[in-house]
Amino acid sequence: MRRIALSNGETVEVECLSCALTSGMIVPDGGTVLETEHFHTHQDVAYPIKGLIILASKRHIKCFDELTEEEKLDYITALSKIRAAQRKILGVEAVYYFYNEDTTHHFHTWMVPRYEWMYEFGRSVESVRPVLLHARNYMNDEKNRNAVIKVLRDLAEELN
Numbered sequence: 762m763r764r765i766a767l768s769n770g771e772t773v774e775v776e777c778l779s780c781a782l783t784s785g786m787i788v789p790d791g792g793t794v795l796e797t798e799h800f801h802t803h804q805d806v807a808y809p810i811k812g813l814i815i816l817a818s819k820r821h822i823k824c825f826d827e828l829t830e831e832e833k834l835d836y837i838t839a840l841s842k843i844r845a846a847q848r849k850i851l852g853v854e855a856v857y858y859f860y861n862e863d864t865t866h867h868f869h870t871w872m873v874p875r876y877e878w879m880y881e882f883g884r885s886v887e888s889v890r891p892v893l894l895h896a897r898n899y900m901n902d903e904k905n906r907n908a909v910i911k912v913l914r915d916l917a918e919e920l921n
């Protein structure tokens with residue numbers, strides 16, 4: 762079991778956070794943004810950044826080559842739809858995508874929108890960890906959390 766800190770300050774203990782989220786056992790802040798046959802989309806519950814989306818498989822798998830043909834098609838379709846919605850709702854010019862197989866969660870892709878304020882932490886991939894920590898440590902106020910949730914509702918409306 763792992764102890765996970767949620768952005769609302771609460772902690773939960775789960776075997777696999779991705780399973781808990783995609784099955785609906787845990788409802789993340791802002792709820793489900795998009796659900797397809799094989800994937801589930803929600804805010805990263807640990808970091809209060811507007812439109813920071815996680816696209817997670819419903820199946821408990823770790824590696825890209827474990828996806829079925831049908832899941833692959835569903836994945837890339839969902840990914841590009843979310844990207845289009847981020848462009849329209851968030852107005853961001855760039856999104857960073859992260860996916861690593863040696864995770865304690867299961868198969869999921871982070872879609873991190875790039876905002877102007879992030880450039881004070883540098884460019885490119887090395888700035889991402891400081892950006893996430895800044896968000897978790899200094900942006901976790903009610904006003905920002907509400908803004909994050911409002912954006913999620915707008916994204917969900919755009920995507921559904």
Ligand SMILES: [Zn+2]
Nearest residue numbers: 777780821867
């Ligand atoms: Zn899992």
